Amino acid sequence: MQKDRTQTRLRELEKIVRKEQDRLFRFAYMRIGNRADAEDILQDVFLKLFRSEENLKHISNLEHYLIRSVGNCCRDWQRKKKYNLLPIEDAGGIPVPDEDRQMHEEFLRIGKLLESLPDEQQEVVRLKCSDGLKFREIAAILEIPEPTAKSRYRYAIEHIQNTINTKNQEQ
Secondary structure: OHHHHHHHHHHHHHHHHHHHHHHHHHHHHHHHOOHHHHHHHHHHHHHHHHHOOOOHHHOOOHHHHHHHHHHHHHHHHHHHHHHHOOOHHHHHHOOOOHHHHHHHHHHHHHHHHHOOOOHHHHHHHHHHHHOOOOHHHHHHHHOOOHHHHHHHHHHHHHHHHHHHHHHHHHO
C-alpha cells in the first residue's frame, strides 16, 4: 500500500518536473546567475514537494506554488551567500559553459539595469519581463495587491528608461 502511494507520488512529480522544469530553471538562474546553484534550488524544491505530506491535488495553483517556492529558495540562497556574492560587474569575468553563455549574458544585462532598483521593484520586473507573468499572477505570488504590482513595475520601468536616456545623452 505504501509502495503504491510512493509510486503514484513519483509519477505525479515526474509529470510536474517535465512540465515545469525548464521555466523554473530559467526563473532560478535569472535570480542566481549560476547553473549549478539554480539546479540545486530546483532539486530542493522538487524534493520538498515530494516529501511533503500535502496531497498535490490540494494545491490550488501549482504553477504559483512552485514559482513562490523557487523564489523563496533563491532569496534564502542569496541571504546565505550575501557576503560571498560578486558585484554584478565582476560576474562577467566568471567562466561560463557555452550552453549557458546566452542566458548568462542576459543575466548580466538585466542585472546591470535592475541593480539600482529596490528589491521589490526588481522582483516585479523579473516576473513580468523574464518570466512573462501577468500582474494578477505576480500579485498572487508576491502576496501583494495587483495595483501595487502594477505601480512597482511602472516606477521601475520609468527609472530604467531615465537611466538609459541619461546614458544615451552622455554618449
